[in-house]
Amino acid sequence: MSHIPVGISTCLLGKEVRHDGGHKHSRYCTQVLSKHFEFRSICPELEAGLGVPRPAIHLREYPEGMRIIETKGQADHTAAMEGFIDDVIPTLANLRGYILMAKSPSCGMERIKVHNENGQVTRRDGRGMFADALLQAYPLMPVEEEGRLNDNMIRENFIERVFAYDDWMQNVAGEQLTAKL
Ligand code: SF4
Numbered sequence: 001m002s003h004i005p006v007g008i009s010t011c012l013l014g015k016e017v018r019h020d021g022g023h024k025h026s027r028y029c030t031q032v033l034s035k036h037f038e039f040r041s042i043c044p045e046l047e048a049g050l051g052v053p054r055p056a057i058h059l060r061e062y063p064e065g066m067r068i069i070e071t072k073g074q075a076d077h078t079a080a081m082e083g084f085i086d087d088v089i090p091t092l093a094n095l096r097g098y099i100l101m102a103k104s105p106s107c108g109m110e111r112i113k114v115h116n117e118n119g120q121v122t123r124r125d126g127r128g129m130f131a132d133a134l135l136q137a138y139p140l141m142p143v144e145e146e147g148r149l150n151d152n153m154i155r156e157n158f159i160e161r162v163f164a165y166d167d168w169m170q171n172v173a174g175e176q177l178t179a180k181l
Helices: 027-035 044-050 078-092 129-137 146-150 152-180
Strands: 004-009 037-042 057-062 065-070 098-100 112-115 121-126 143-145
Touching: 004 152, 027 037, 027 146, 044 078, 065 078, 078 129, 098 129, 098 146, 129 143, 143 146, 146 152
Parallel strands: 004 037, 004 098, 057 112, 098 143
Antiparallel strands: 057 065, 112 121
């Protein structure tokens, strides 16, 4: 049986791509889920050209919209991140699910700190810039944060949704596409 393609934040695979040169290895992902899933790993910050190590960044909200700015200073990496997102999101249509790293201004799915123009925290219900684009582009795709997979119910639910989405994509969505051709 071929493995199901699932996206994942690269640092969860143990690769040293975090801003400080570290990783966030998830043994559950690499030792258990990898038996069923074929991971496509993406580190938005690295692949947007920010390098390793790199200055930490955070979300800042301006009247014109959300931006990604270095936490110590004003360097703005929004254009680089948006360019990367525009390029990569269309290539993810074959994925059947996605596992994101929490608390990241790029990959975090929920409860991400949002700052004002002066760098002060104004709310904590933001979403990482890459995660937001992923969820908007593929609203039916099962997406979870890695930390939440420690919860048995959430983990089982996520895995079931990945298998169901895979089944639907192979059968229903495939047939609809064929009918249109
Ligand atoms: S959380 Fe996302 S952007 Fe940050 S190191 Fe991990 S993969 Fe890269």
